Amino acid sequence: MAATKTATKPDPKSATRAKPKTGSRTSRRTRASAAAQDAIALLKADHREVKTMFEQFDKTEDDAEKATLAQKICTALKVHAQIEEEIFYPAAYEAIDDDDLLDEAEVEHASAKDLIAQIETSQPGEPLFDAKVKVLGEYIDHHVKEEEGELFPECRSSKMDLKTIGALMAARKQELMAAMA
């Protein structure tokens, strides 16, 4: 029978050595999730995603497509605003000395939410629907310029733990997207 030599040597070291070498799948996965966990990278990716949707909205003449895009834009922005308000902004208030900038950001969020609520209760083809989406896009453009041009660089050079904050936001984002789906 085969249970002879190896069975008489229960040596954990030799068992470890005997393990076959694995490929690089694990390390690739680790690198990918580490990149996704940076808070600023996550928020910038959200900004780009929503900008693309606004551009698609601007190009289409199809009402069904407009309705789908408007709904996606509103959901994405609500989730994005919520993870910033719940997690990123409070951490930034602690870490940077620029309360005016953060106060402005909160007011801009409130204005955007008003418009989002109006868009969510109307349909393509109704008066001002397209204009509301366009103006929301302009609001968001302005807000994103301030975040990426002023707030994020201040956060980047502060002591904020961007990886931990990013991981928290990624988890919360998943939760909120699932709840709104």
Ligand SMILES: [Fe+2]
């Ligand atoms: Fe943002």
Ligand SMILES: [Fe+2]
């Ligand atoms: Fe924001």
